[in-house]
Amino acid sequence: MGRVRSLFRNLFRKHDVERALDDELRAHVQMLVDEKVAAGIDEARAWREAHMELGGMDQAKECVRNARTGARLELVLQDVRYAFRTTMRAPVLATVVILTIALGIGANTAVFSVFNSVLLRPLPYQNEQQIVAVFERRINENGARSPLSAPDFLDWRKLAGSLDGVALYDTRQLSITNDGGAELVPGAYVTAGFFEVLRVRPKFGRTFVVADEDPGRQQVALVSYGTWQRRFGGDAAILGKLIYVNGAPVQVVGVLPDGFRYPFAADCDLFLPIRFSTDQRTFRGIHAFNGIARVRDGRTVEQAGAEMDVISRQIEHQHPDTNSGHIATLMPLREQLAGRLRPALLVLLGAVSLVILIACANVANLLLARATVRTREIAVRAALGCSRQRLIGQSLIESAVLATTGAVLGIALAWWGVAALRATFFSRLEFFGTAGLDTIAMDWRVLIFTLGWALASTLLFGISPALAGARIDLTEGLRSGGRGMTSADHHHFRSALVVIQVALSLILLTGAGLLGKSFLRLTSVNPGFQPEQVITATINVPGSKYRSTEQAAMFYDALIERVAALPGVRLVGVTDILPLTGNDNRTGVLIEGSVPRPGERRRMHPRLVSPGYLEAMGVRLLEGRMFAAADGSGKRHVAIISDAAARQYWPEGSPVGRRFATTVENAPWMEVIGVVGAVRNRALDQDATLDVYLPLRENPFRHAVTRVTLAIKTGNDDGALASSIRAAVGSIDRSVAVSEIRSMESHIADSTAPKWFNLVLLTLFAGIAIVLAAAGLYGTLAYIISQRTSEIGVRIALGAQRSEVLRIVMRRGLMLAIAGIGVGSAASLAVTQLMSKLLFGVHPRDPLIFSVIPLLLISVALIASYIPARRATRLDPMAALRGD
C-alpha cells in the first residue's frame, strides 16, 4: 500500500476509511472488555475501564487521522472550504476586494504591455538599434525638421563612412491596373540600399540596385509576400512578370519575405525604386524625401551623427545658397516611430500607477477593517485551542482565496484590455506613424510582476489579523467588541489610507478635467472651412498617361462636370492638398514691392484647386472674388491667398491686385484676386498655414498633379453617392483609381483621435479612482461607526438627536475628504505641469478645473459619508447598549 495510493484513499474514500477505523477501534475495545471480564471484572465496569484506557473513541480517532498521509492537505482543504464560507458571509467586501485586485492587475498589465510593445520593444530588424532615421535640422529656423533633398542624399551616400548604407523612402499609394480597373494599394518608393539598411533579403529575386534609379531603364518593382500570395496567387513565375503601376508597365524583380514589415505604414504591397526627376536631381532646394540609414557595426549613433555634422558643414560651405544652416541629423528609428506616442503613453503610465496605488490602499483598508471586526472570532478560536500556526494559516488561505479569484479575473481583464486597445485604437496606427507594431501582445513579465505584487499585498494585509490576534490577551478580545486590539494604530493607518486615496483621485480627476477642457477647446476650433455634409474622394490618375499639367487639368475639369450633375451634389471641386490629412507643400515667394528683412524667409503653402473647391469646402471669401472657369488659362496669372498670408506679407492695405511670385525658376508674377479665411491645414491645434490657392493649371511644379481630392458639398447625407462617383470617374477614364470616399468630418475626427483616446482613457481611470476612493471612504466610516456603536447608542439614549449623530459621522468623513483634497490639490499643481504638452488652449493650472474638481470630490465624499451615517442614526439604542 504505497503512500500515493494511501493519499488517494484517504482523500477520496474517506467514508470507507473512517468506517474501517471505527470497526477496528470497536473491536479493540471489545477485546479489552473480554480481557477484563476474563480477569473477573464485571461487564459494566469493564466497559468503562476499557473506554478510559482507549482514551476516548473520538480522541483516538483524531490521533489516527492526524497521522494519516494527506492529513495536512486535508486541513488545508478544510481551511479553504471555511474560507469560502466566511467570504460568502461578507459578499460585498469580498466582491470589492476581488474587483479591486482584478482591476489593478488587468489595467496595469494591459497598459504596460501596450507601452512595452510600442515604446520598448525592438523593431523587427536585425541589429535594429543601429538603424536611424535621417532628416535635416534647420539651424536658422529654430531647429525645425525638414525632409531631404536628392543631391544631399547622393553626396551622403558617397561620403558617409560611418554609415553602412543610407536610403530614401517615400510612402505613397500606387495604382495597379488590371482588367477590373485601377486600384490603389499602399506602396512606397525607395532608393537602392533601402532593404539593405534594414538587412532584409528578398525571398526570391533581387532588391533594387543603383541602376534601377536610371529613368531610361525598364521600371522594376518588388512585391510583398502577402501581395504575391493574394494578388498573384503565389505564382511561381512571378519574376519578370509585367504589371501596370500608375499606368506604366513595370517588371517584378523580387518578392520580399513573409514577415517583413515596412516601418512606415501598416501595409506596403509594392515597392518601386525612386527615380529622381531632373529638377529633384539638380535642385538642392527641393526637399521631398525621408531617409533612413544604418550605422556601421562598431560605431555608435552619436559617432555617426558627428560625422554627418561635419559632412553637412562641408556641403553647406560648397552650396551656401541652398544649404546654409542645414544639418543632417540622425535619430534611432525606433525613437522616431514611437516618439509621437511617448507623451500620451507617459500620461497613461502615470494614470495607471495612480489607480494601482488607490486600489492597493483600498484592498489594505478593507482587509484591515475586516480584521478588526473579526478579532473576537479569532480570540474565541484561539481560546478553543487553535494553534497560532493554524490561525495564521487560515487567514492566509482566506486572503489567498480572495487574491486568487481577483488574479484570475485580472488576467482575463488584462487579456481583454490588450485586445480592446489593439482593436479600437492601434488598428489606426498611421496616426502615430508607428506601423508595424500590430503585434501588441500581453507582456508576461508585467503580468507576473503585477500578480506577484498584488498577491503579496493581499496576503500581507490579510494575515495581519491572525498575526496580531495570536498575540493579544484573549480575555480582552473576548470582551465586548474586541475593542482593545491595537485599533488605534489601525485607525490612524486607515485614515491615512483614505486621505491618500482621495488625494490620488483628485490628481487623476484634475488631469482628466484638463484634458477634457482641452479637447473641447480643440473641437470647437474653427477649422476655417465647413465640413458638414462634405464628402471627399481621392482620385489618382496614372502619371504615364497624364504627363502634362494640361492633360491632368482637362481630366479633372471633365470629372467635376460629371460629378456636379449627380443628384444631391450642390458644389464640387478638387484640390491637391486636403486639410487635416497631414499633407503640405511649401514654396519660397517673392513679394513685389517688398524686400524681406534680414534672416526672414518668405514662404507660402501652395494649394492647387479647381473653381468651386473653396466654395464646396465653405471657405469664407473676405475680399475680392473666387476663381472662375477662365482663370488659369490665358495670359493673366491669378491666385487667391488666405488672410494669414495677407496679414503677413501685405500688412497695409488690401493685397487684391498686388503681385508675388514663387521662387521656382522662371515663375511668372501672380496677381492676387481674392482673400479667403485661413484654414488650419496641419492640425486643429496648430496655426493656420500661409496658404495660396492657385488654379490647377498654374502648377508651379514640373510634374503634373496626379493625385487630387474631390470635395463635394451634398444637399443631404446620401450614401449612394460613392458608387455614383466611381461610375463618373470610370465613365471618363477607367485607368483612374478612386479611393477613400469618406466624409470630411471623418478626416477631422481622425486628426483628433489621439487626443480623444487620451481623454477617454484618463476619464475612465479617473472614474475608477473616484469609485475606489468613495468605497474606501465609505468603508472607513462604516468601520468607525461599528466600533463606536455603543457610544452612539448611549448618545441616542441620552437624547441626542439623530441629526446630531448624522452630523458627527459626516463631519468625520468630510474631514478626511478635505485633508485628501488638500494634499491632492498641492500634488496636482505640480503634476499637471508635466501634462502641458498635451493641453490645448488650457493652462495646466486652470482655475476653473482646480475649483470644480475638488467640489465634485466633496460631493462624492458627502454621499459616501451619508449612507453609513444614516445607518448610524437608525441604530436601536437598546441593542447598541447591550453591546454587539
Place this chain on the structure above:
Amino acid sequence: MATDLLKGTLDLLILRTLTLERNHGLGIARRIEQVTKGTFDVKPGSLFPALHRLEEQGWVAAEWGESETRRRAKYYTLTKTGRKRVESETANWNRIALAMARAIEATS
C-alpha cells in the same frame, strides 16, 4: 504508564513484534508490554496512528480475522519490504545505541 517514545522507536518495536507472527492491535500492545517488562506501555492513542502509518508505508499489511476469543479483529502482518525495514532499522538502532554507550562512558 506511557513514556514519550520517539516515533521511530515505536515503529521498530511494533515491527519487531510482528517478525514472529501476525497480531492485532491489542495483542501487539500487550506483547510489547510483556517483552519490555512494563517499561513501554503503549496506549492506543500512539499505537493505532503508528500502525496505520506503517500500513500506509507498505511495511505491514492488514486483514480482518478472528481472534482467540472468537471476536473480529484486524490482524497485521509484516510484508517483505517490512522485513527488510526491520533489519535496517535494527542495525540503525544498534549503531546509535553503541555510539551513545561509548559517549556516556567517555564522559562519565
